[in-house]
Amino acid sequence: MxxxxxxxxxxxxxxxxxxxxxxxxxxxxxxxxxxxxxxxxxxxxxxxxxxxxxxxxxxLTYNGKHDMISAVMGRFFYSMKTLGTAFFAALILAFLLSYLIVLFFGKKKDYILSFIEIIRAVPDVLWMFLLQVFVIWIYKSFGMKLVQTVSLGSDNQAVLLPLISLSLPIFLFLTQIIVLKIFEELDKQYIIFAKSKGLTPIYMLNMHVIRNISQDLLGHFKTIIWMMLSTLVMVEYVFNMDGLMLFNIKNxxxxxxxxxxxxxxxxxxxxxxxxxxxxxxx
Amino acid sequence: MKTLLKRKKFIFGASFLIIMVTLSLLNTVLNDGKIRQVLLVYNEDGSLQKAPPYPPFDVFLFGSDMYGYDMLHTVIEGAKYSIGIVLIVAFFRMLFSIMLSYFLFRVPERVFKVIKAISEPLSFFPQTLIAYFLLRTVVMYTIEGFHHPLWVRVVYEFIILILVALPALTVQLIEQKRRIWKEEFIESAITLGGSKRHIYFKHVLPQLYEEWVLMFGQQFLQVLTLLVHLGVMLILFGGTILGDGDPPTSVTHEWSGLIGLNKRFMLTYEWIVYVPILFFTLTALSVAMINKALSDWFKHKDMIRKSK
Structure with missing residues (x-):
């Protein structure tokens, strides 16, 4: 042993x-x-x-003279914080939406799923540009600044928009998988047994289905991280966030x-x- | 095949792509690749009425850029490059990884574990970043001009864009083939004395080619996204020309270049950026629709086969 x-x-x-x-x-x-x-x-x-x-x-140095570790660590944690927050936000929202679909729109799931699959193809950069322009358009027409669109110095950090654009692709991907897996699971024998026992759908989802699909979801974890890392590069570039990826592009x-x-x-x-x-x- | 052609998603996606590429090619053949340009618009009495950039729905349907070139026309001229590049890269990615996986998929379990262990860290290279690093020194224009002729730059860029995705894709394909290889009918085929090559081409390939078609579509989308990323970061296909003081310009009218170059107009003349982005998105959506229609069609075929 x-x-x-x-x-x-x-x-x-x-x-x-x-x-x-x-x-x-x-x-x-x-x-x-x-x-x-x-x-x-x-x-x-x-x-x-x-x-x-x-x-x-x-x-370890960059540019041949500055010490790297002190410069890198703070930015690394900042990037990881952004990544983690976006991931958990996407996960929670994806679960909420899939429950909504499973519980209330079960009959229309084919349309919803194919819509999600197609909309997922939109390049992530587009979401970022659209969000920026939307906020600016509101500012121009109503004179009210909702959120910071681009980070300018440490006082004016963009927070919300980067998070949204980082989590949106993951959110769609996760929703698609979760809904598919839940419906796959609902076809199985034990669900019929559970139904005949008189368990409520919510109880069944929480206690049985989610536990059974969690393994499959973990299998997609690597893909999700890979997707997020390449989106993170663009998010930091477009929103001028002082993270590790942008630091790489600059130096x-x-x-x-x-x-x-x-x-x-x-x-x-x-x-x-x-x-x-x-x-x-x- | 007929049932596929009747699917709305397929018709929409395919016709968009075909129309774009045909128009783009026609523009080169018939119009010598020129782009409509209106420099200044005068009133009847000869005084200046308008100057570029024209907003959409004014002089041109989609507006014009800073020099009075029609945006729609520019985008159409660029379509053959963008769609062509993405098609070529996605095709060769699939081809090479299919070939590699053919040689690698029957290795012993132990060796396969090593291959997987090696490919795992590779997924931590952000694709955009490594492509940016590798391409930057080659495609950028310096004071002495480009260091390499156009074809070298183009071939180099193709190689990098293909290589970036090969390890992950190959491992995915190997896993697929190993899954099929474990099926019962393969075992019976081996017992009946089919050679490895015979089994591969007669039994494994027919199981897989549908999945490959769908994977090709996914690769298409991935390459498209990578191309936009690089375009935003000013790595333009075929080379970025950096004049002194002047804004950088692209060699072709390729779409990702249009986005990257005109990003600085995003707040003032937003249509200059949004027209290429719009067409990028439409292309991505078309491919996704074709893919969805295909996967539905394959499932449908499978159902018919099983019910017979």
Whole structure:
């Protein structure tokens, strides 16, 4: 038992180290391909240099002179806070909407689902531009400023619009999956049994269906994180938020980029492994 | 096939795409790729009445840009590039990952676990960011002009856009094939003595090609989104021309470029940005509709087959 756990731990640590090395190898590619010069020598030097720096966590700089860690950490937590808030907001809203659909619009679910699926194709940038223009239009025509549209300095931070535009794609995606899974689950035998026992639909959903579909939802967690990370880049760019992604775009540096990826990777890696252990607690 | 052509969603989506591309090609063939331009509008007595940019519904239906070019015409001229680029990238993404997964899908479970473990961290590269980093030095215009001819830049951009998605897509395809490979009828086919290649082409492929068609549609949408992202960040397809002092301009009239370049007019002359965005959205919606119609059609076919 203990031995098995130890082997598993070693395997996980190994996987993490491979992941970090992969980030270094791929993240350094801009050095190799800079202006298509195929600078192999510089590339391998960079990989070696970066590996030493990252595994010892020392001498990390951007622009060659400023110390990175102090500049990066605050922005990283800011980005993660935005990401987390948007995720949970999307999750809660998606559950509310799916309950609404399941309980009251069960007959129309095919139309609603295909509408969601089609509307999901709209590029996320469009939502951001539309939201900005909507707020500005209200300001122009009614003279009232609802929310900040673009972050300008630390006093005027845009909060609501970035959150909405970050969570909207996820919200649609989650709603679609949850509704589909719930209806799949409602076709099963035990639901008929539960119904004949006289349980209320709400009770059935909360106690049985949600528990049974939660595994499937966790399976989509990786896709959701992947979608959110690429939207986050655009959200920070469009709303000028002082997060880690925008910091990357402003200070183009291989070291910073690799370190950023590792920073985002680490918490989710731990989370995934914990989920794996929970699913398969051997 | 007839039942597919009768679906409203399919008709709408397909006709929008076909009309856009045809008009765009015709513009090149018949009109030499020129775009309608009205420089200034004078009154009858010769005094100046209007100057560009014209708002929508005035001189042109969709307004004009800063130099009096018709926005609708510009967008149509750009359509073949945008839709073409996205089609090519999505097609090659599918082709390469199908080929890769063909060679990789029968590896032992242990090796597959390693492949999965390696591909997991890759999903933490924000696609937009890595593409931005890799493309920036190559497609940007410098004081001495572009360092590389147009075709090098275009091929390079294609390669990057394709490579960015390959690992995740390949793993997804491998998982699909392994799922099919575990089915009972494959086992009986092996027992009956079918060779691996025979089984692959006769039994596995027919199960999968429908899913591939749908995946192609999803890839199309993903590439489209990536292209808009890059456009907003001023990485334009074929190269960004940065003059000194002048605003950056694009080599083609490709849509993502139009969005990125005109973003600064968003508050003053908003239609210059919104017309390309509108067409981008319409393209995305058309593809999503085609995809939805196809998946409904496949399900319908499946039902008919089972009820026979």
């Amino acid at each position: 203990v031995k098995h756990g130890a082997i598993r731990l070693v395997y996980i640590v190994l996987q993490y180290i491979i992941g970090v090395l992969l980030f270094i190898v791929i993240g350094s590619l801009p050095v190799l391909l800079r202006d298509l010069t195929y600078d192999f020598e510089g590339y391998f030097t960079k990989i070696r240099e970066l590996s030493v720096k990252i595994f010892t966590l020392s001498d 183009l540096s291989v070291e910073l980029f690799v370190f950023t990826c590792i920073l985002f990777f680490t918490p989710f890696f731990i989370l995934y492994r914990l989920l794996d252990v929970r699913r398969d607690p051997r």
